[in-house]
Amino acid sequence: MRRWWAIAATAILLGGIGTAALLLRRPAVQVHFALTGHHGRPVSSADLAGGPVLLYFGYTFCPDVCPTELGYLARVLRALGPAAAQVRPVMVSVDPERDTPAKLADYLPLYHERLLGLTGTPEQVAELAGQLGVRYGRAAVATAKPGYYLIDHTAFTYVLDRHGRLVATIDSHSTPVEAAAAEIRKHL
């Protein structure tokens, strides 16, 4: 009997905390990671602190969505003008098994000269994706080319402030380039 009371009290307490959390301003998520850059050297979240970071999750085998999103990112950076130099655009690979640093190094300069590519072990990438709510996975439907697979993935751009806190999520489908630039400018 006493145990039921304990469970009920815990539930009420947790419910209360949950409600309070909804009413309070949600604290920004502090994002941490330790991955490998397209230059082959380690890159951690601390290395990128000091200016806003734009994190996009994609992969180099991606035929359409990633070029579309990286093109959007390039236009957002252009809209920022000289301030773009303070912003670090990053693509994190959701396909670390195929995306070696060398592959990222070949791929990214075509989209923006300052794009940093990050990859790592599948576990390292999954850990960072989990912090941001990024979802990805190998597509269930195969293409006709043996061994060639696609990855389904969310295609948002996450804005981290100079302290590495998640401050905005940009959906290119609903955010004009100028509006995205305006959001990033708040965190310069």
Add this chain to the structure above:
Amino acid sequence: MNAMPRLLPVLFAPVLLSAVEVEGPWARATAPGAQAGAVFATLRGGAEDDRLVGAACTAADIVELHTHARDADGVMRMRPVAAIPIPAGGAAVLRPGAEHVMLIGLRRTLVEGERLPLELTFARAGRREVLVQVGAATADAAPAPAGSASPAAGGCCAPR
């Protein structure tokens, strides 16, 4: 005596109307070693419904027709489709984030400014060779057509 020339447009009109027109086929430049590319275009329907049922390109191992769907969580899912319908008098718009011709296993890099030959197969209109204008890697729409040269194999389709 001169009835034939006047009759010609009448005789050929149904043929012309039934043909699908491929407007402004384009693709993005790809990175060195890239494995995949995508081709976009506007397919204008003729007098009858038609379907794009296949494509071939010497620059890729395999060419498939694909589409995208975005689920409630924002996950983009790309899927092969057997055909892309082109309604009579309407159009199928192949564009980024939607239906497209996918080049899988690129045999070479697609370079901005080049024109890539691509064969499209329609259920009714048959095979059409088009020249795909390659634009910037970051392009989100068809590049301006380069020159006015028409393709050797006829039926291509610079934007009007």
